[in-house]
Amino acid sequence: MKVRVGPASFRVGSAWSQPLAQLRALYADYPPGDSVPDFTVRLEPTRPWRRWVRPSVAIAGDYMLPEAAPLPLAHALLAAEMAMNLQVALGWRRHLLLHAAAVEKDGRALVMTGESGAGKSTLAAMLMRRGWRLLGDEFALVDLHNGSLHPFPRPISLKNDSIAALAGEGRWGPELVGTPKGTIRHLVPDALALAGMNRQAMPAMLLFPRYGFAPATRAVPASEAFVRLTAASTNYANLGEPGFRALTRLVREVPTVAVDYPDGASALAMVDEIWG
Amino acid sequence: MIYRAPPADALLAEPIDAFTAVYHRPSGQTHLLVEPAPEILDALGRDGLTLAKLRAALAERYDLTEADDLAERLEELVAAGLVSAA
Secondary structure: OEEEEOOEEEEEEEOOHHHHHHHHHHOOOOOOOOOOOOEEEEEEEOOHHHHOOOOEEEEEEOOOOOOOOOEEHHHHHHHHHHHHHHHHHHHOOOEEEEEEEEEEEOOEEEEEEOOOOOOHHHHHHHHHHOOOEEEEOOEEEEEOOOOOEEOOOOOEEEEOHHHHHOOOOOOEOOOEEEEOOEEEEEEOOOHHHHHOOOOOEEEEEEEEEEEOOOOEEEEEOHHHHHHHHHHHEOOHHHHOHHHHHHHHHHHHHOOEEEEEEOOHHHHHHHHHHHHO | OOEEOOOHHHEEEEEEOOEEEEEEOOOOEEEEEOOOHHHHHHHHOOOOEOHHHHHHHHHHHOOOOOOOOHHHHHHHHHHOOOOEEO
8 A cells, every 4th residue: 555644655565454454444535655655664474374373463664663562463553553653753854853743723833742641642633623734643844944844644643532532523543442552543634634735834833731730831941842852853863963953943933832731621722822 | 181172163053042052063962051161162162272271261251150160061071072182
């Protein structure tokens, strides 16, 4: 299967047909990938006989993590999604890559970064439902020359309670129960996000959300944002000087706010207030 | 002991609020410096200075206090690879 997401083109192969069918359904509204993809991912049996006996999926691609644990075949879609993320995280050099969600309104982008569990994906999906254009829930691609954000609207990976909170409209992948991160379900970005996947947006605000705390907001100094974003970037060190220039420019030009929130409704109200 | 800063084109410095982000081209490492580190690099220059001469050079331009332990700051810059000592 070949698919294009924003500037990146993927080819995914599999020893089994079921994960490919699930991927085709998930990416049905995406443009087809290029004949020469940026990244190739393969889902393979951990041992030849494991294709039939208690099937267990290992991922193979241009970029690998040797300690990546195999997943059961029922979670092959998750394995494929993780593998695609991994290729981008380790292999992408054309932009500064931030582990962040991003949404856009009126040509201005809101970038949300934080630890796993901070609520980036959930917030991005909620804002998408309220009419914001989703740029991505996993990676923000910062242009090395002009600082704009390139959309990378992969299916949004929602976990546990967030799945029910966003249930309803939209194209969803299958529910993956009992994964290492609990129950996971992918929500396909809406038509606005997919139609605009080649349209860049300038970042206007950086947000450091934290889920599960009493409501609080704090202006974050640019120097603190710089340090946190070097840690949140998967390719900052590899990019060298262009990465340094892009990141210093971002933190100097864009205000940063830390937001603690107890639940999704509070977070949306706080974003509305901060955004103005 | 003479302490030297790298050649000017080896460093890329960008002020970020109270800090100076410095990209060290030869190593590809990023450092976030707070005063007096950028001032020390500036004063040392490529020709270098001894600790005593550095102290005198900085005293001309800044109000140095007893608490400003220049030797310690210099050693930190040496450890970070931003200053060479020979």
